Amino acid sequence: MKEVIFFDIGHTLVTGAEASPRRLIGAALDLKERDIKRIGKLIMTENAETPDDLACLLSQELPHISPGKIFEAVRTVWEEQYTCVELLPGADKVIVRLLQMGYTLGIISNIWHPFFQGFSAKYPDIVSLFEYKVLSYRAGVKKPSPDIFLKAVKEANIDPSDCWMVGDTYELDIAPARTSGFRTVWYVIRPDRERDAIAGILRGELPGPDYAISDLMELVPFFENRL
Amino acid sequence: MKEVIFFDIGHTLVTGAEASPRRLIGAALDLKERDIKRIGKLIMTENAETPDDLACLLSQELPHISPGKIFEAVRTVWEEQYTCVELLPGADKVIVRLLQMGYTLGIISNIWHPFFQGFSAKYPDIVSLFEYKVLSYRAGVKKPSPDIFLKAVKEANIDPSDCWMVGDTYELDIAPARTSGFRTVWYVIRPDRERDAIAGILRGELPGPDYAISDLMELVPFFENRL
Known part of the structure; x- marks a missing residue:
């Protein structure tokens, strides 16, 4: 069965400028x-x-x-x-390992042309491993709109329940992917920006992700165990 | 029924030096x-x-x-x-409101003499509102040892299940209070230091707190609704 793992770009796979x-x-x-x-x-x-x-x-x-x-x-x-684009430590390894396991990879990102261009120029071998690239500036719509997740599903020609979203932002990645029927992995890398969401989930007022990681490498055993 | 709410001091009620x-x-x-x-x-x-x-x-x-x-x-x-002691915004209001509701208040803190002395000298009216003060440098034991929670229970002459622990650290406040039979409220104020614990709870591998807040004032409706 085909499954697609979609990644957010900024602060999930790469860092860059200190502000948007x-x-x-x-x-x-x-x-x-x-x-x-x-x-x-x-x-x-x-x-x-x-x-x-x-x-x-x-x-x-x-x-x-x-x-x-x-x-x-x-x-x-x-x-x-x-x-300014810099790959986060371990991101390349994780991507390659997931591909080796047979997963198809994609990107769903709020991004503009120069940042994506910089990412592609600096890491062409990594960017080429993503079969689907759903970029807000090309899609004409950005997260958290469900439309961008719908576009990803259409492009991959797959059921949403066979899609995973891996991202660092609850509001932009986890919540809308979840309501679009994706399964979700929350990368808890900048929790200072996520205090309300964390407290809300711990209180049971917000739905949690399907899985959570504090290090990108933790994706490897998680997706391995699912095979 | 008497219930005691114990607070951690540093980063829950006050801030201070930039390091321990x-x-x-x-x-x-x-x-x-x-x-x-x-x-x-x-x-x-x-x-x-x-x-x-x-x-x-x-x-x-x-x-x-x-x-x-x-x-x-x-x-x-x-x-x-x-x-260097500075009361966190709203801490005084919360303390007073909880007292007005009829709760008994206490402190369980890893602390040394000058910091507690500074807290007492600068905010004598606040410190006097805590009926029980279980301080590591006086107790001879520090969190996460269950012994310090046991001392608090003995001093208050109360069942652990009628005690609450409010603190910002999963490892020092929430986990050991929970295993000591307290109920717990996690104040998610510095989640960057708590990434592994957050991910662990979201994955279901660590037990969560009974409640979580991202602002100290959220204690007021929570404890009000329990009356």
Whole structure:
């Protein structure tokens, strides 16, 4: 029986910039929180493959800011994000071992072009191992929308119950994957950002994941034992 | 029916120094990890009420280090720990509300004299609200030993099942209180230090707490609803 294991990218497989592009561009342009949120959605869901394409789209959203400033900010952050990708320790080993076991691998990620491009340029051998790549900026929709999980299911032509989602964020990875019928593994790597979710699950008010790991290597025995 | 709610002190009710006394004294004396662990136990379980008392005890444990250096390091850290205590936001309100509901309050803490003295000097009105104070340096034993929980039960003259332990550390507060028959509330305030425990509970390999909170104020509705 075919099973697909989908991974989140940022903070599950790789680390990179110390903040999201919306935060970095927002800081460079001194944006208000409401504007940061709005451009965040745009950055992650518009298929902009050059900094200038994205800057044009942002200029329409931010008419009160000079286009020159926007172009400069986008180019700077774009370049940083292209170069900052670092594979998390052990991620390559885990990926290879899961493939050897016969699992099919995929990605479901809220991501924009430069970060994915940087990931692909620096680790081409790793990226090529993922058969399905469902990227928000190409899909036009981002997590936690169930639509992005539905797209993944369609692309893999598989039942959701044969899909796994491995990710670090309860709100973006675990909760929506679960309601989309996936099985879930929560990678507890940045729990400081997940305090409410952790407490909620421990209280029994939120549904827990099917499995949890504090080290990516723990995926190996878990998926091995399922065969 | 009488119920006693015991609190941990550090990182549950108050914050303070950025590291434990064993780490600070260890750094000042350039100690090896094994020695740090050994003096940590001594610092927390010996009833030393002056820096010189403690320095004498440490000198016997660390014969390869000059007594003068030890005295100086202990005095410096002692003074820092006396002055650094800060009540966590909302801790005073929660304590008062629980008392008003009719609960009896206590403390079970791994602590040494200057930190408890600093807490008592800065917040005398708060400290006086705790009827039972089971402090490792006076009890001669520290968490996670079940003996310190047993001492608390004896002092309160109550059945363990009528005792609650509220603390931030799974290993020191939740696990040993639970095996001692207490009920437990886990305050998920520093989950980065608790990743393995969180993952272990979510996997069903470790027993969870009876309740979990990510904000101390959540104790109020929880204990209110139990009345």
